[in-house]
Amino acid sequence: MGVENINLPPFCNKCGMMIKIHSVFTYCSKCEIFRYKHKKLLLSKNPPVVSPRGVALAALRIEKINFPHEDWSKYENFSEAFTNDKKCIPNHLNELKSPYLLYEYLDAITEIMLSVPEKESYDWNNSMINSRTAILSEIKSCIYGNTGKKLEFDPFQEGKYLNEFKLIDLRIRSFLESMNSYVEDLYCCFECNAIGSKKILLNNNRTIFDKCSDCY
Numbered sequence: 654m655g656v657e658n659i660n661l662p663p664f665c666n667k668c669g670m671m672i673k674i675h676s677v678f679t680y681c682s683k684c685e686i687f688r689y690k691h692k693k694l695l696l697s698k699n700p701p702v703v704s705p706r707g708v709a710l711a712a713l714r715i716e717k718i719n720f721p722h723e724d725w726s727k728y729e730n731f732s733e734a735f736t737n738d739k740k741c742i743p744n745h746l747n748e749l750k751s752p753y754l755l756y757e758y759l760d761a762i763t764e765i766m767l768s769v770p771e772k773e774s775y776d777w778n779n780s781m782i783n784s785r786t787a788i789l790s791e792i793k794s795c796i797y798g799n800t801g802k803k804l805e806f807d808p809f810q811e812g813k814y815l816n817e818f819k820l821i822d823l824r825i826r827s828f829l830e831s832m833n834s835y836v837e838d839l840y841c842c843f844e845c846n847a848i849g850s851k852k853i854l855l856n857n858n859r860t861i862f863d864k865c866s867d868c869y
């Protein structure tokens with residue numbers, strides 16, 4: 654923990670219970686209040702950090718591609734998968750024991766994907782390009798399963814869900830353009846693939862060559 658954290662009161666100002674103080678957020682599990690230390694960043698609106706699989710699931714949810722692969726058959730629906738599969742949420746959010754907050758978070762991701770980006774054309778930076786690659790490969794394995802060599806095909810050229818894949822890619826591009834605008838400093842960790850605000854992922858003195866705050 655950095656020096657800045659020592660001065661924060663460890664009690665919730667609503668219920669008085671001890672709260673969790675993480676390097677990038679505070680969390681009261683009793684009141685279900687989660688706050689990033691960078692106050693402008695909210696989980697329930699324009700979430701600042703996402704995992705490729707979480708975004709993939711939100712995209713499948715919108716396109717109503719209902720878990721074609723058996724890896725997902727243990728879940729009843731997208732919300733259940735999202736809140737139970739740890740890889741759907743960034744590592745630091747695994748501390749959240751609140752399905753309610755996670756549903757809000759999934760809805761926020763879905764909503765961004767539904768809206769059209771403000772600018773017509775966009776200059777894509779490296780973080781956006783890397784994020785798109787990470788998300789598309791996650792979508793590919795969500796749809797077709799992850800069984801190694803059998804998966805070596807280009808989902809833009811072939812596959813049962815070829816058309817859906819192209820549609821989903823449009824949504825992903827629009828999602829990343831929006832996200833790049835509202836976080837202002839988009840970063841994709843080359844180690845854990847977390848996508849989001851540099852303020853959170855490269856908190857304090859980390860450089861882009863270090864693991865991010867979401868890497869374990």
Ligand SMILES: [Zn+2]
Nearest residue numbers: 665668681684
């Ligand atoms: Zn509280």
Ligand SMILES: [Zn+2]
Nearest residue numbers: 842845865868
């Ligand atoms: Zn990382």
